Amino acid sequence: MTDLFLLGAGAFSPIEGFQGSKEVWSVARDFRLNSGLLWSIPLLLLAGEEAQAWKEGSPVLLLDEESRPVGVLHLEEKFSLSKPEYAELIFRTRDDKHPGVGWLYGAGDVALAGKVSVFPGWRPHAYDGYSSIPEETRKEIRQRGWSRVAGFQTRNPIHRAHEYVLKVALEVSDGILIHPLVGETKSDDIPADVRLRCYEALIRNYFVPERTLLALYPTWMRYAGPREAIFHALVRKNYGCSHFIVGRDHAGVGKYYGPFEAQEIFRQFPPEELGIEPIFFDQVFFCRVCGGMASNKTCAHGAHARVELSGTEVRAMLQKGILPPPEFSRAEVAQILVDSMKAPQNGSPQPSKRS
Amino acid sequence: MTDLFLLGAGAFSPIEGFQGSKEVWSVARDFRLNSGLLWSIPLLLLAGEEAQAWKEGSPVLLLDEESRPVGVLHLEEKFSLSKPEYAELIFRTRDDKHPGVGWLYGAGDVALAGKVSVFPGWRPHAYDGYSSIPEETRKEIRQRGWSRVAGFQTRNPIHRAHEYVLKVALEVSDGILIHPLVGETKSDDIPADVRLRCYEALIRNYFVPERTLLALYPTWMRYAGPREAIFHALVRKNYGCSHFIVGRDHAGVGKYYGPFEAQEIFRQFPPEELGIEPIFFDQVFFCRVCGGMASNKTCAHGAHARVELSGTEVRAMLQKGILPPPEFSRAEVAQILVDSMKAPQNGSPQPSKRS
Numbered sequence: 187m188t189d190l191f192l193l194g195a196g197a198f199s200p201i202e203g204f205q206g207s208k209e210v211w212s213v214a215r216d217f218r219l220n221s222g223l224l225w226s227i228p229l230l231l232l233a234g235e236e237a238q239a240w241k242e243g244s245p246v247l248l249l250d251e252e253s254r255p256v257g258v259l260h261l262e263e264k265f266s267l268s269k270p271e272y273a274e275l276i277f278r279t280r281d282d283k284h285p286g287v288g289w290l291y292g293a294g295d296v297a298l299a300g301k302v303s304v305f306p307g308w309r310p311h312a313y314d315g316y317s318s319i320p321e322e323t324r325k326e327i328r329q330r331g332w333s334r335v336a337g338f339q340t341r342n343p344i345h346r347a348h349e350y351v352l353k354v355a356l357e358v359s360d361g362i363l364i365h366p367l368v369g370e371t372k373s374d375d376i377p378a379d380v381r382l383r384c385y386e387a388l389i390r391n392y393f394v395p396e397r398t399l400l401a402l403y404p405t406w407m408r409y410a411g412p413r414e415a416i417f418h419a420l421v422r423k424n425y426g427c428s429h430f431i432v433g434r435d436h437a438g439v440g441k442y443y444g445p446f447e448a449q450e451i452f453r454q455f456p457p458e459e460l461g462i463e464p465i466f467f468d469q470v471f472f473c474r475v476c477g478g479m480a481s482n483k484t485c486a487h488g489a490h491a492r493v494e495l496s497g498t499e500v501r502a503m504l505q506k507g508i509l510p511p512p513e514f515s516r517a518e519v520a521q522i523l524v525d526s527m528k529a530p531q532n533g534s535p536q537p538s539k540r541s
Numbered sequence: 542m543t544d545l546f547l548l549g550a551g552a553f554s555p556i557e558g559f560q561g562s563k564e565v566w567s568v569a570r571d572f573r574l575n576s577g578l579l580w581s582i583p584l585l586l587l588a589g590e591e592a593q594a595w596k597e598g599s600p601v602l603l604l605d606e607e608s609r610p611v612g613v614l615h616l617e618e619k620f621s622l623s624k625p626e627y628a629e630l631i632f633r634t635r636d637d638k639h640p641g642v643g644w645l646y647g648a649g650d651v652a653l654a655g656k657v658s659v660f661p662g663w664r665p666h667a668y669d670g671y672s673s674i675p676e677e678t679r680k681e682i683r684q685r686g687w688s689r690v691a692g693f694q695t696r697n698p699i700h701r702a703h704e705y706v707l708k709v710a711l712e713v714s715d716g717i718l719i720h721p722l723v724g725e726t727k728s729d730d731i732p733a734d735v736r737l738r739c740y741e742a743l744i745r746n747y748f749v750p751e752r753t754l755l756a757l758y759p760t761w762m763r764y765a766g767p768r769e770a771i772f773h774a775l776v777r778k779n780y781g782c783s784h785f786i787v788g789r790d791h792a793g794v795g796k797y798y799g800p801f802e803a804q805e806i807f808r809q810f811p812p813e814e815l816g817i818e819p820i821f822f823d824q825v826f827f828c829r830v831c832g833g834m835a836s837n838k839t840c841a842h843g844a845h846a847r848v849e850l851s852g853t854e855v856r857a858m859l860q861k862g863i864l865p866p867p868e869f870s871r872a873e874v875a876q877i878l879v880d881s882m883k884a885p886q887n888g889s890p891q892p893s894k895r896s
Contacts, residue, residue, distance in 0.1 A: 353839040354709050354712045355713075356838055356839050357836060357838060358710075358713055358820055392831060393839070393841070394837075394839065394840065394841045395841070397838060397839075465713055467712065476747060477833075478832075478833040478834060479833060480708070482749075483749060483752060484712060484748070484752075485747075485749065486748070486749045486750070512832065
């Protein structure tokens with residue numbers, strides 16, 4: 187239902203509703219809306235057998251996961267979708283072990299299309315003090331007088347490598363939008379409220395707050411790799427960004443995409459069609475010889491000089507209460523992660539969460 | 542005479558000769574060539590009383606500082622220049638303590654204009670292995686397959702702050718052109734051959750050589766601040782750069798220009814007229830709290846956390862044989878500077894210099 191919220195908020199502009207069969211296949215095959223504009227991942231609403239009773243031309247009440255009414259779909263078209271063909275085009279695989287494909291196969295078989303109306307005041311995955319509305323973020327950017335703004339997609343705590351990427355982007359911009367995905371993520375991801383405290387600590391201790399904006403992107407990961415990189419960029423354009431950071435294997439999962447495919451795909455489209463400029467990064471790490479953060483582009487000292495830890499290694503350290511080395515993670519951030527893992531899994535305090 | 546060489550080599554394209562009175566004043570007043578194209582500092586040839594004998598329409602043989610013939614001026618116009626008015630427009634001051642104004646007042650009173658022919662093979666301030674010809678540098682850039690190339694103007698050894706600026710620019714580009722000015726500089730500047738050895742050591746030890754190109758820009762500093770920043774950028778476009786790094790007080794001297802005037806001036810001209818995109822940097826330093834290089838844009842820890850040394854302090858350390866701290870300068874670079882200061886001032890070996 188986060189798609190509904192974002193449709194209503196204009197995050198997927200110029201798309202105003204769940205897409206019909208013609209546009210879904212046009213996006214899937216040619217990266218084009220019916221209008222000819224660029225788009226990369228269709229907005230699909232898949233329902234089960236109950237949808238057989240709903241009539242084209244009628245309104246359908248939409249409920250959230252807790253069965254609260256959140257909006258109305260003005261049903262224009264019902265159609266069935268060839269899921270394997272769709273999966274092949276969007277995810278480049280039909281393998282249901284891919285989480286995006288798994289979601290697709292597990293969803294209902296009836297696709298519903300039409301414009302949507304969202305009930306006012308409903309904000310899924312809301313946290314006090316942080317906006318998830320594109321218009322609000324754009325207004326804040328305008329008020330700060332920024333014209334070059336780099337957007338950063340994240341669903342993880344920000345470690346030194348991410349901090350480096352953000353700071354490089356900031357050096358060549360007026361400001362940065364740290365824009366965490368706070369919708370449904372994988373079950374082993376760090377909860378959004380913990381991540382928010384990490385972001386706050388990092389900004390407070392290691393950034394210039396006037397140059398940094400933290401806002402929310404309440405959505406779910408498709409893990410569609412290259413296509414999702416384009417999708418993430420187009421959405422961040424709607425949130426007011428002029429630039430968008432694309433790292434290695436952006437929005438990838440497992441070995442489904444090559445490490446630079448999510449960067450290469452941008453070259454297929456002329457800059458004026460994208461309307462937002464990607465900033466690409468290679469592998470980033472702390473290099474002991476450089477004595478600082480670097481990437482494959484700026485450092486040739488090789489792996490033996492690098493402080494690199496796998497996600498599994500970091501998780502194991504944090505769970506044991508050990509802070510990763512400062513070359514990998516700021517102590518202020520690592521401490522929040524250690525504390526959050528000590529807290530009881532249920533009943534852990536989330537004072538600022540509203541829904 | 543380096544202007545002659547660069548004119549012949551196409552570094553000042555589309556300008557093909559020393560400019561006539563109409564174009565000189567058009568550039569000085571309106572930043573425009575007679576064709577309407579953007580330019581910021583006129584190319585002037587000022588001669589003394591001997592020029593009275595030369596006739597418009599005739600060729601004039603041009604000699605270098607050692608009286609060797611280096612080219613021919615096809616004299617089209619002789620005119621006298623109101624130096625105070627010119628100084629005010631170009632340097633924003635009539636003060637002859639300003640080195641650019643001092644040069645102007647000290648030069649002859651007869652301005653000579655016309656296209657030039659340069660005798661082949663003459664390369665002022667040449668060092669083996671390094672090109673100063675725009676066409677050669679462009680060819681090298683093409684062969685490396687770079688499309689985003691950031692140019693870096695320097696007349697000093699590269700310390701950590703410059704290295705940071707270069708590496709940030711490199712992270713968002715395909716490659717960088719380190720383009721030292723090797724013409725006449727101030728007498729207290731480090732000699733070009735010593736600087737070249739510093740650049741080589743830095744690239745070898747701290748850069749990815751395939752991403753770094755070192756070539757020469759044999760010219761003299763005007764110290765015209767904002768106007769010279771534009772001039773430096775337009776010239777680097779001719780050397781194949783898509784981007785140009787502009788730091789604090791670029792091409793400034795003393796207190797004649799504000800620290801960001803050389804950046805602000807770029808906003809007067811639309812990007813398509815410039816044809817090269819500036820990358821601006823604020824003050825850069827090592828911050829002990831960040832544990833790395835940073836700038837006013839990315840670090841708010843304040844002056845007490847910074848490792849900053851004045852040029853005078855660094856010079857004093859080097860002259861005593863003391864290496865500045867590694868947060869300020871790479872040891873490999875500092876050692877070359879210390880050794881060069883130990884060497885006898887005259888007769889110091891300059892094996893690779895050709896002219």
